[in-house]
Amino acid sequence: MTAEKYTVLISKEEIHRRVKELGKQLSSEYAGKEILLICTLKGAVIFASDLARSIKVPCEIGFVKAKSYSGDRSTGSVDISFEDLPDIKGRHIIIAEDIIDTGLTLKKLSEYFLAKEPASMKICAFLDKPSRRKADIKADYIGFEIEDHFVVGYGLDHNEKYRNLPFIAKLEL
Numbered sequence: 001m002t003a004e005k006y007t008v009l010i011s012k013e014e015i016h017r018r019v020k021e022l023g024k025q026l027s028s029e030y031a032g033k034e035i036l037l038i039c040t041l042k043g044a045v046i047f048a049s050d051l052a053r054s055i056k057v058p059c060e061i062g063f064v065k066a067k068s069y070s071g072d073r074s075t076g077s078v079d080i081s082f083e084d085l086p087d088i089k090g091r092h093i094i095i096a097e098d099i100i101d102t103g104l105t106l107k108k109l110s111e112y113f114l115a116k117e118p119a120s121m122k123i124c125a126f127l128d129k130p131s132r133r134k135a136d137i138k139a140d141y142i143g144f145e146i147e148d149h150f151v152v153g154y155g156l157d158h159n160e161k162y163r164n165l166p167f168i169a170k171l172e173l
């Protein structure tokens with residue numbers, strides 16, 4: 001049952017254009033190297049799979065599960081679990097995140113990965129809500145910067161719904 005209303009904020013076409021651009025940029029900046037793209041589950045799964053397909057250099061994909069939201073609220077504490085994560089040491093890793101809100105998730109993830117001594121580490125976030133930031137963290141690559149709205153679609157959910165929408169929508173709660 002869908003009780004909430006939503007309005008489209010970023011269209012499917014705009015998303016595809018921007019993700020292709022990001023892939024092109026990464027392909028040229030990582031020319032001659034191999035990328036280990038780490039997708040944060042579940043939200044970044046659609047972004048990371050589109051991004052991976054627009055990257056033209058060799059690219060391994062790994063997954064990490066990070067959970068800090070319940071409904072439309074950040075809980076403030078971040079649960080992270082790792083399963084079958086490839087070796088990080090000496091690799092060029094890019095963390096693919098769906099959205100940076102308070103930044104607490106990425107702060108924790110980046111500290112974890114840096115301790116494993118990658119050759120380099122960059123953050124590629126599909127969306128950025130800079131006005132909500134609590135942790136001192138910045139993405140190296142951003143798809144779109146948005147205002148402080150609760151958004152769904154393209155992998156982002158509200159109580160596990162709407163991840164399959166092909167666009168980004170603002171949810172009216």
Ligand code: IMP
Pocket residue numbers: 043068069074097098099100101102103104105106149150151152156157158
């Ligand atoms: P942070 O730790 O506060 O930066 O939260 C990041 C995580 O919260 C994201 O990876 C999302 O999974 C979730 N999140 C933050 N804002 C939104 C939103 O507007 N819609 C859906 N999920 C969100």
Ligand code: MG
Pocket residue numbers: 040041042043044066097098099
């Ligand atoms: Mg996420």
